[in-house]
Amino acid sequence: MHTVNIEKLNAKKMTFFLKRFIDVVGSIIGLVIAAIIILFVAIAMKIDEPKGPIFFAQTRVGKNGKEFKMYKIRSMCIDAEEKLAELIRHNEIEGAMFKMKDDPRITKVGKFIRKTSIDELPQLWNVLKGDMSLVGPRPPLLRELKKYTELDRERLLVKPGCTGLWQVSGRNELDFQQMVELDIQYIDNLSIKNDIFIIFKTIIVMIKPNGAY
Template sequence: MGENHTLYPSDKIEVNDRKVYLFLKRLVDVLGAASGILLLAPIYIFVAILIKVEDSQGPVFFKQKRIGKNGSEFNMYKFRSMVSNAEELLNDLLEQNEATGAMFKMKNDPRITKVGRFIRKTSIDELPQLWNVLKGEMSLVGPRPPLPREVAEYTEYDRNRLLVVPGCTGLWQVSGRSDIGFKEMVELDLLYIKNRSLFFDMKIMFKTLYVLAGSKGAF
């Protein structure tokens, strides 16, 4: 899906796009992502070895088309946590979707590998997205970037999620994640977009560390 989703003025919500905030947010993103990549390099190598040992046929990294700010497409990176032909098997599992609205979630997804279950539970599979942050396609904090097929089901109101750069973590992730339905996720994302600030971003990042320490709400 290469088309942008146009947001008309009457559908838009108020967004904090002050230049000082955007400059500081980008500065924090670059410094945070660069530091994270350097400090976590040993984990990158260790996880890559585990993935290859369990399934030598597939790649270490999983690249997937996602929708970013204003409907632009980009490739989001993750450590591969599923079998090599996961996308081909998805259609047979759609009827078992445990999420509401334009999302697919399945707690006992048979496509997930043993290593994949561990890196998902600890959110280690998300670490390669630090490269997306460095490239400016994502931010450390913001709404999660949706899949094209999910955006195809969005209402104009839902598309307000696309008014800002998507993030690695956000208000939704620290508020329940898998226990929250699609409509609630949209409302949390829009609440963040309307009230985002450097302090709010920092608060979400620290709360993310707390959530990860307990490995809560992930599947």
């Protein structure tokens, strides 16, 4: 597996400027549209779990190891983190991630919003704030970062994204190392053209879901 050419990446100042411009405009437009979708999802969630919160904030690791609160629509039961210890042995993906296809912590509404990636929509607020980009590597959890190799840490050279090359290339059907390879490939070939391609492919995936769960 090749590594990122840091010198080439640092020279892409105009690409990063345009990327931020697209992030701001895209997140503002996206948040307006997302508000309508989230309203209907919130109603469904309150019918299913009247006392449960709509949103879920989780500490993630961004560019250069900076920690931030990432927002999502809650798709799991209220005590999901407490139940994780019991389920960790059932992990179905190798590497520094936890994935379980039939995760019992996921609610009825949660199954739908995860399949369609609707649960990710609040991350547009993270994009507007500057914690994330529309396109980039998936932001890891703190417990995942502890298991990272030096090569895995190259994923932190750019801002994490709401979507990325991994998400439109098989998602949960790929293992952790394949995800790392795709993220490094994305970072090493960073361009606005590639970002636009991934955004359009993400829209297609949301309409016709792939391996999301």
